[in-house]
Structures are given as structure tokens and as C-alpha cells.
Amino acid sequence: MKPNPLSAKDQARVAELIAAHRGQPGALLPLLHAVQDALGHVPDDVVPPIARALNLSRAEVHGVVTYYHFFRRAPAGRTVVQVCRAESCQACGAEALLQQAEQLLGCGRHETRADGAVTLEPVYCLGLCASSPALQIDDRLHARVTPQRLQALLAEVPAAADREAVR
Amino acid sequence: MTTVYVPRDSAALAVGADEVAAALQAQAALLGLPLTLVRNGSRGLFWLEPLVEVVTPAGRIAYGPVTPEDVPALLAAGMLQGRPHALCQGATEAIPYLARQERLTFARMGVTDPLSLADYEAHEGWQGLDRALAMEQAAVVQAVLDSGLRGRGGAAFPAGIKWKTVAGASAAQKYVVCNADEGDSGTFSDRMTMEGDPYVLIEGMAIAGLAVGADRGYVYIRSEYPHAVATMREAIQRATQAGVLGDHVRGSGRAFHLEVRKAAGAYVCGEETAMLESIEGKRGIVRAKPPLPALAGLFGQPTVINNVISLASVPIILARGAAFYRDYGMGRSRGTLPFQLAGNILHGGLVEKAFGVSLRELVFDYGGGTRSGRPVKAIQVGGPLGTYVPEAKWDVPLDYEAYAAFGAVVGHGGIVVHDDTADMAQLARYAMEFCALESCGKCTPCRIGSTRGVEVIDRVIRGDNRAQQVMLLRDLCDTMLHGSLCAMGGMTPYPVLSALEHYAEDFGIAAPQQRAA
Numbered sequence: 001m002k003p004n005p006l007s008a009k010d011q012a013r014v015a016e017l018i019a020a021h022r023g024q025p026g027a028l029l030p031l032l033h034a035v036q037d038a039l040g041h042v043p044d045d046v047v048p049p050i051a052r053a054l055n056l057s058r059a060e061v062h063g064v065v066t067y068y069h070f071f072r073r074a075p076a077g078r079t080v081v082q083v084c085r086a087e088s089c090q091a092c093g094a095e096a097l098l099q100q101a102e103q104l105l106g107c108g109r110h111e112t113r114a115d116g117a118v119t120l121e122p123v124y125c126l127g128l129c130a131s132s133p134a135l136q137i138d139d140r141l142h143a144r145v146t147p148q149r150l151q152a153l154l155a156e157v158p159a160a161a162d163r164e165a166v167r
Numbered sequence: 168m169t170t171v172y173v174p175r176d177s178a179a180l181a182v183g184a185d186e187v188a189a190a191l192q193a194q195a196a197l198l199g200l201p202l203t204l205v206r207n208g209s210r211g212l213f214w215l216e217p218l219v220e221v222v223t224p225a226g227r228i229a230y231g232p233v234t235p236e237d238v239p240a241l242l243a244a245g246m247l248q249g250r251p252h253a254l255c256q257g258a259t260e261a262i263p264y265l266a267r268q269e270r271l272t273f274a275r276m277g278v279t280d281p282l283s284l285a286d287y288e289a290h291e292g293w294q295g296l297d298r299a300l301a302m303e304q305a306a307v308v309q310a311v312l313d314s315g316l317r318g319r320g321g322a323a324f325p326a327g328i329k330w331k332t333v334a335g336a337s338a339a340q341k342y343v344v345c346n347a348d349e350g351d352s353g354t355f356s357d358r359m360t361m362e363g364d365p366y367v368l369i370e371g372m373a374i375a376g377l378a379v380g381a382d383r384g385y386v387y388i389r390s391e392y393p394h395a396v397a398t399m400r401e402a403i404q405r406a407t408q409a410g411v412l413g414d415h416v417r418g419s420g421r422a423f424h425l426e427v428r429k430a431a432g433a434y435v436c437g438e439e440t441a442m443l444e445s446i447e448g449k450r451g452i453v454r455a456k457p458p459l460p461a462l463a464g465l466f467g468q469p470t471v472i473n474n475v476i477s478l479a480s481v482p483i484i485l486a487r488g489a490a491f492y493r494d495y496g497m498g499r500s501r502g503t504l505p506f507q508l509a510g511n512i513l514h515g516g517l518v519e520k521a522f523g524v525s526l527r528e529l530v531f532d533y534g535g536g537t538r539s540g541r542p543v544k545a546i547q548v549g550g551p552l553g554t555y556v557p558e559a560k561w562d563v564p565l566d567y568e569a570y571a572a573f574g575a576v577v578g579h580g581g582i583v584v585h586d587d588t589a590d591m592a593q594l595a596r597y598a599m600e601f602c603a604l605e606s607c608g609k610c611t612p613c614r615i616g617s618t619r620g621v622e623v624i625d626r627v628i629r630g631d632n633r634a635q636q637v638m639l640l641r642d643l644c645d646t647m648l649h650g651s652l653c654a655m656g657g658m659t660p661y662p663v664l665s666a667l668e669h670y671a672e673d674f675g676i677a678a679p680q681q682r683a684a
Binding site: 025026027028029030032033054060063064067068069070071086087088089090091092123124125126127128129130131132134139141142143144 | 177178180181182211213214216349350351352353354355358390391392393428429430431432433434445446447448449450451466507508509510511512515516517538547551581583584585586589594597601605
């Protein structure tokens with residue numbers, strides 16, 4: 001059994017999105033983006049109906065979902081912290097910043113903390129290279145980030161032990 | 168009523184431009200000072216962001232970098248009249264960094280409200296498109312050929328030759344695809360264009376469509392650029408409503424429809440055939456060539472594929488003539504390139520210059536050296552697949568051929584500076600690690616070679632039979648260089664070998680032994 005089968009409401013939402021996108025050429029990526037925008041991730045349960053609608057095999061749809069870094073198969077933490085690790089930011093201390101984020105959040109890179117409060121991800125270039133180092137917290141971009149600034153920014157994420165505050 | 172500009176470029180937002188704009192409005196209202204706030208693109212002087220500009224009888228006066236806390240003092244000092252303050256940079260266009268540039272493609276950048284059609288039209292907008300509409304299709308292609316414009320995405324292939332091939336192909340449906348999957352670290356000129364002057368890209372794509380007989384275009388934008396995606400979508404909608412796009416381009420009866428496709432975080436999709444696969448809804452796996460995309464591209468149809476900057480350079484070529492553009496530059500590198508100064512640099516930003524400028528001029532005269540104040544150790548030119556250019560080559564003119572002559576690339580014009588704390592062996596390892604992570608997996612040299620490369624570099628660093636492992640690394644790089652299907656595996660050796668060649672001591676190799684290795 002899957003841990004989180006798709007709710008009836010989400011199934012209906014996905015059906016709507018499929019109907020809205022199936023007619024366009026090369027519909028799969030726009031459709032997967034729409035699903036992730038609506039549900040926060042692309043659950044495995046949406047693969048069969050999408051495959052049927054687009055006349056693809058489930059393997060093809062699964063292949064696309066797993067090929068692209070952007071698509072998540074599991075929900076992310078309530079806050080997503082992305083630290084740029086590309087060369088330009090590396091030249092300005094990005095690796096130390098990422099390690100500091102791991103410590104402050106109590107969460108390893110590429111991981112979602114057990115309490116579901118935060119996901120920490122290295123990213124490869126936010127395009128803010130003239131103002132490195134850069135990071136993104138949810139939808140907000142931050143550049144010229146110092147260790148002090150990172151500490152202030154991450155202070156808003158609940159501490160790992162403090163689970164009650166998260167609920 | 169005073170007009171005040173506060174940029175909306177991502178890099179300005181990332182250092183608090185929205186907060187500065189809000190503080191300005193609140194404080195001005197409190198003091199009863201009337202002002203009109205315009206959210207412009209960025210001038211590209213990123214160390215001064217948020218850069219606030221005030222329109223005065225003496226022109227636009229710049230203040231930066233402004234924080235929300237500075238706003239009360241700035242207004243009290245008479246910023247709205249352009250009066251002096253510690254943050255005042257004087258007249259924007261007289262700031263040497265900007266005044267000494269040759270802004271052709273970026274002429275409007277930071278000057279206008281990016282989404283204002285009236286602003287665009289008032290600053291030479293649509294003149295290239297109107298000119299193209301009045302010309303024979305072949306003459307438009309010829310103008311691009313004559314301008315000497317080469318692909319700005321990195322490969323530097325002559326744009327006009329691509330267009331001519333597509334124009335000459337017969338098919339019921341052709342496409343124009345703009346590659347806006349700007350994944351290279353150290354580059355942001357595509358992002359700035361889409362956020363700060365989106366109509367110039369729309370105009371360039373429409374001209375391409377008219378020239379080759381394509382009535383449909385796609386802009387493939389990376390998912391890491393949400394602001395660029397949103398601005399391009401809004402600009403396309405407004406341009407369609409205004410009759411620039413759609414069934415009757417500028418009332419001509421000729422059609423051009425444009426759509427944004429959002430990528431999904433695969434670096435290799437910046438390779439043109441992988442990008443086509445992605446737009447078609449598949450995994451972004453590189454295609455073998457031939458067939459050329461110009462003949463069998465998107466959905467199997469003839470397709471023009473150009474980078475954002477290539478297409479955004481087309482309107483001025485049509486508006487002012489091929490000769491005007493061709494007169495900039497040197498050798499076979501004609502026109503200008505928006506260089507992007509990034510990494511550990513004091514004055515990071517965008518410098519549009521004619522080809523022929525040297526790395527030393529860019530990094531020291533414009534960039535002011537490192538931000539850390541330490542000596543520059545290495546400069547990577549042309550993105551993560553570009554060479555680490557050693558000091559001996561910093562005076563070579565930036566020109567496609569001059570760079571190729573010593574095994575380097577100009578690429579998309581990204582320049583990343585590292586100070587003397589950089590560990591070049593770790594950066595070489597990182598290049599292989601990045602390739603392993605981002606390889607599409609189709610060809611063996613890239614898929615397997617990159618992982619083996621990480622292992623071999625680790626052994627070199629550890630000193631585990633070093634001399635033999637260095638030889639193995641060179642061998643492996645040779646295989647990747649010559650055996651890979653695309654630039655991903657084919658160019659990963661550039662940073663690796665240049666780091667090994669010029670910074671051997673970082674690999675534990677004593678400098679005198681370098682030649683023997």
C-alpha cells in the first residue's frame with residue numbers, strides 16, 4: 001500500500017489539469033509543472049492517468065518525472081532552502097554557507113528534516129553570479145549573503161527539536 | 168511629480184529592492200512628497216544594487232546601494248532634487264563603468280519600464296521588425312549574415328547561415344526556438360534581458376520567424392528563473408494584445424505566435440537537441456546530429472534555434488543596418504558581447520563591449536579585482552565548461568578565434584574570478600562531479616568518464632600513485648574530448664586540464680615536475 005494515496009479532491013484536480021493540457025503539443029512538461037504547482041509535488045499516483053491521457057507508457061512518464069531535478073516525487077518541507085553551489089558562488093564561500101545551513105537547520109543537503117519543517121538543497125546557479133553567494137528561501141532570493149545574514153534568515157525556520165512550534 | 172526608478176531585476180530584488188521601493192513610497196507619502204515609482208530593469212552595476220535613480224532636469228541621478236534604512240536620510244538630503252549624499256553616484260550615464268561600455272543589445276537595459284509598450288516604442292522599439300516587414304525574406308537573412316552575428320549561447324555558429332538553412336527548407340510548419348536555459352555559472356545576461364527588456368527578445372524572434380517562414384516560436388526558460396518566466400509571459404500577452412504578435416504581426420497579415428516553455432532543472436537541456444526533446448515532452452537526452460535541427464528540429468520540422476542574446480541582437484541589426492553592427496568587434500568576431508563579471512569580484516556586473524577587449528581590462532579596470540582584496544588566482548571564462556585562463560593570457564583579446572587558439576572559449580561571456588584561496592584541484596574535481604550529475608547518459612565518455620574522472624582526481628589529490636594517475640586523467644580527458652556526443656562531456660576536460668596545466672601545485676605536483684607528468 002502506498003502511504004499517501006491521492007485524495008478524491010486531488011484526483012479531481014489532476015483530472016482538470018490533464019484536460020487543460022492534453023491538447024497542446026509536447027504537453028508532458030507543462031502538465032507536470034501544473035501538477036507540482038497544484039499539489040507541491042508529483043505523486044506516483046498521477047503517473048498512470050497522465051500516461052493514459054497522453055498515450056504514453058507509464059515508464060515514459062516516470063522517466064520524465066525522475067529525469068528532471070525540478071520535479072519532486074515526495075512533498076518538500078514547509079520551507080525550502082536552496083543554496084547555490086556553482087563556481088561563482090563557490091568563489092565567494094558558498095560551500096561554507098551550505099555547511100552553516102546544515103548545522104543551523106539540523107538538516108543535511110538533499111534532505112527534508114524529519115519534522116517536515118525544512119528541505120535543504122544545493123542548486124546550480126540562480127543567475128545572481130555578480131552578487132554571489134546567493135540562495136533562495138521559498139520564493140525569495142537573497143544575494144551577497146554573509147554568515148550573519150544567513151543566520152538571521154534561517155532564524156525564522158523553527159529549530160529541529162522545537163516540534164510543537166511547527167504544528 | 169518626481170519620477171524615481173527602483174529596479175525589479177532578480178539581482179536587485181535579492182538585495183532588497185522591493186523593501187527599498189516600499190520604504191520610498193511610505194516615507195514620501197509621510198512627507199507629502201509626490202513621486203512616481205517605476206520598476207525598471209537593472210543597469211547591470213550590481214555592486215550598487217539596489218540602485219535608485221531620480222529624474223532631474225540634469226538627467227537621471229543615481230544613488231546606491233540603498234537600504235530601506237537609508238531612505239529617510241536620502242529624502243531629507245534632497246534626493247528627489249538630485250542633491251548630494253554619501254550614496255550619490257552622480258549622473259547614472261556618467262558612471263565610468265557604464266559610460267565606457269558599448270551598449271547595443273543592452274541599450275534599453277535599466278532605462279525603461281520593461282513591460283511598458285509605450286516605453287519600448289519610444290526607445291527604438293519595433294523599428295527592426297518594421298524594417299524586416301518591409302523587406303524580402305531573403306534580404307532579412309542576408310542582413311543577419313552581413314552583420315557577422317554568431318551564436319551568443321557559446322557555440323558561435325554564424326546565425327545567418329542557420330537562418331538561411333531553415334529558410335531554404337520546405338515544410339508546412341517551421342519553428343523558432345529561443346534557448347533561454349542559461350545554466351552556466353557566471354552568466355546572467357539572458358535573465359537580465361528577459362526580466363529587463365523582454366520585448367527586444369520578442370522582436371528578435373518575430374524577425375527570425377518572418378525571415379525563415381516560421382509562424383510559431385517557443386522560449387525555453389529554466390525553472391530557476393521564475394521572474395524571467397513571469398515577465399516573458401506577461402510581455403508576450405501584452406505584445407499579442409497590441410497586435411505585435413498573433414495572426415497579423417504589426418498589421419502585416421503575417422503571423423507569429425509565441426509561447427514560453429518552462430524547463431525543469433536539467434543543465435544538459437541547454438544543449439540544443441536535448442532542449443528540443445524537452446519541449447516535446449521527453450527526457451532531455453541529446454540527439455545525434457545529423458539531421459541538423461535546422462532541417463529536422465522541433466517535432467521533426469525545420470527549426471531556428473538561437474540563444475536569447477543572439478535573438479535580442481537582431482532588432483538593432485535590422486534597425487540600424489548590418490554594417491553598423493559589423494563595425495564593432497575584431498576579426499571574425501563582429502559586434503558586441505555582454506560580458507558578465509562574476510565570482511569573487513569587487514564590481515560584479517554586466518559589461519557590453521565590442522569583441523577585442525581583454526580579460527585584464529574587464530576584471531581589473533571594470534571589475535576592480537577581487538572583492539576579498541586578495542590576489543586573483545584564476546579566471547574561468549565561458550561557464551563551467553570553460554577554461555581556467557592563467558595570468559599569461561589575460562591580455563589576449565576576447566575574440567572567438569584568439570581564445571580557441573590557446574584552447575579556451577569565450578562561450579556565453581561569463582567570467583568567474585577566484586582569489587588565491589581557491590583550490591584548483593577541488594574545482595577540477597567539481598567540474599567532473601557536475602558532469603556526472605548532469606550528464607544525460609546517452610554517450611559513454613560523458614556518462615562513465617565523469618564518474619571515473621572524480622575518482623582519478625581524488626587519487627591524484629591523495630597522492631595515490633600520482634604520476635600514473637595524472638597520465639590516466641589526461642587519457643580520460645582525451646577520450647571525453649573526442650568521444651562525447653555534445654559539449655557536456657566534450658568540454659568538461661577544459662576546466663580540468665587547464666587547472667592541471669596551470670595550477671599543478673594544487674594537485675600536489677611540484678611545479679618542475681609539471682612537464683614530466
